[in-house]
Amino acid sequence: MDIRGVPEAHVDRALDLVYLVFHDAPEEERRKHHRELVLGCERIGAYDGDTLVGFLAAHRFTLSVPGGDLPCPGPTFVAVAPTHRRRGVLSALMAELFRRGVRQGRPLAALWASQDAIYGRFGFGPATEGLGVEIDSRRPLALRVPPDERPLRLIDPADAPAVVGPYFEATRAARAGRHARDAERWRGEWLAERDEDDDELSPPRIVALGEPLAGYAVYRTKAGGDGPGAPGLVRVDELEADDAAVAAALWRYLAAIDLTGTVRAWGRPLDDPLLRFAADRDQVRVTGQYPGLWVRLVDVAAALTGRGWAAPVDVVLEVRDDHLPANSGRFRLTAGPRSSAYGPTDDAPDLTLDVRDLAACYLGGTRVGSLVRAGLVTEHTPGAAARLDDALRTELLPHTGDEF
Numbered sequence: 001m002d003i004r005g006v007p008e009a010h011v012d013r014a015l016d017l018v019y020l021v022f023h024d025a026p027e028e029e030r031r032k033h034h035r036e037l038v039l040g041c042e043r044i045g046a047y048d049g050d051t052l053v054g055f056l057a058a059h060r061f062t063l064s065v066p067g068g069d070l071p072c073p074g075p076t077f078v079a080v081a082p083t084h085r086r087r088g089v090l091s092a093l094m095a096e097l098f099r100r101g102v103r104q105g106r107p108l109a110a111l112w113a114s115q116d117a118i119y120g121r122f123g124f125g126p127a128t129e130g131l132g133v134e135i136d137s138r139r140p141l142a143l144r145v146p147p148d149e150r151p152l153r154l155i156d157p158a159d160a161p162a163v164v165g166p167y168f169e170a171t172r173a174a175r176a177g178r179h180a181r182d183a184e185r186w187r188g189e190w191l192a193e194r195d196e197d198d199d200e201l202s203p204p205r206i207v208a209l210g211e212p213l214a215g216y217a218v219y220r221t222k223a224g225g226d227g228p229g230a231p232g233l234v235r236v237d238e239l240e241a242d243d244a245a246v247a248a249a250l251w252r253y254l255a256a257i258d259l260t261g262t263v264r265a266w267g268r269p270l271d272d273p274l275l276r277f278a279a280d281r282d283q284v285r286v287t288g289q290y291p292g293l294w295v296r297l298v299d300v301a302a303a304l305t306g307r308g309w310a311a312p313v314d315v316v317l318e319v320r321d322d323h324l325p326a327n328s329g330r331f332r333l334t335a336g337p338r339s340s341a342y343g344p345t346d347d348a349p350d351l352t353l354d355v356r357d358l359a360a361c362y363l364g365g366t367r368v369g370s371l372v373r374a375g376l377v378t379e380h381t382p383g384a385a386a387r388l389d390d391a392l393r394t395e396l397l398p399h400t401g402d403e404f
């Protein structure tokens with residue numbers, strides 16, 4: 001098997017392979033969009049002779065991490081021909097992605113997994129989680145906080161990247177785990193006229209509050225199924241707000257749209273204020289909790305020194321990394337709000353952990369202590385996990401709804 005870059009001339013073959021393994025046959029417009037996406041990506045292929053039997057595209061993302069931003073390839077469209085499965089093709093594609101990451105100074109990689117079982121073995125850990133939330137909107141939304149009463153306005157989707165794009169960009173400083181979006185990503189992924197998964201949904205609507213902008217929601221609606229007057233659906237794709245009053249105004253608006261009876265939001269942050277200020281948790285229900293972004297620390301030293309730290313910490317980590325030996329061994333992490341260092345040491349370890357578990361904790365969404373209690377991290381020095389947790393902590397939990 002030959003692992004090499006996939007030239008533009010092979011992109012249609014790569015898409016055919018992707019559609020084959022995902023049992024998909026998108027219409028021409030969607031295929032064109034995928035083609036554009038893949039052309040903008042780094043592309044790695046596995047060739048058996050001249051036949052492309054494995055493919056991986058990686059978005060050239062920049063990911064928000066606590067206190068900063070790091071380059072972070074986002075693997076997607078990962079496909080191995082059914083004739084060549086379980087022979088190490090994906091492993092070889094991943095190895096090449098990691099090699100390039102180390103060589104080109106990109107300390108992270110991050111993806112959304114089609115199946116949870118696949119990526120842990122490659123050192124990815126679930127670093128953000130999302131909630132499914134459903135509101136019974138057949139009655140007014142009961143709130144414990146007064147909503148911001150400034151007027152709401154609808155924004156033309158064509159103008160949305162310019163109007164709400166900068167606002168979303170600012171949220172990345174507060175929430176780790178979000179990658180920067182350009183206008184193309186807004187248009188192709190968030191504001192596409194038709195929803196990729198559900199033809200019956202309306203085009204995207206964008207509602208905004210405040211001038212300058214204090215919050216917005218992107219949503220789509222669907223008419224009710226059983227005859228005239230049957231309550232339809234409001235599907236919320238994104239909602240960001242300066243504070244609880246603005247968020248309350250946006251949720252109240254979404255729950256009061258005529259001819260609808262359910263508001264459904266997917267991938268909300270675990271610390272969404274809605275779940276606190278909703279007066280009736282029978283009306284606002286969490287319907288599920290899911291891993292979101294899986295993060296890989298490709299270069300652990302660069303990743304750890306590339307993020308900010310909430311409190312001083314001095315610990316020796318014994319890290320296992322079965323794929324990237326440079327990450328394996330004992331390292332002293334000395335970090336604090338002003339600076340950080342990470343280098344090899346012969347000192348006894350305070351904590352022993354796998355690189356995938358370090359990745360799960362990296363953005364501040366998983367507590368090291370919880371992994372000690374789960375038997376995944378070994379604490380040799382009592383209190384070491386708590387000290388590391390204090391340093392990893394972020395004010396807001398990491399979160400992204402940007403599935404790719």
Ligand SMILES: CC(=O)SCCNC(=O)CCNC(=O)[C@H](O)C(C)(C)COP(=O)(O)OP(=O)(O)OC[C@H]1O[C@@H](n2cnc3c(N)ncnc32)[C@H](O)[C@@H]1OP(=O)(O)O
Pocket residue numbers: 021022075076077078079080081084085086087088089090091092111112113114115117118121
């Ligand atoms: C980021 C994304 O794009 S996610 C989308 C991933 N793609 C898909 O789900 C499309 C359909 N599936 C496929 O194309 C392929 O089966 C892939 C890409 C999932 C796996 O490719 P393969 O070349 O078969 O994987 P490879 O042989 O390198 O497997 C490496 C290891 O992962 C394991 N593995 C691979 N796929 C899976 C899976 N779906 N579930 C559980 N384990 C898996 C293998 O058993 C193997 O384990 P081992 O090291 O203990 O022997």
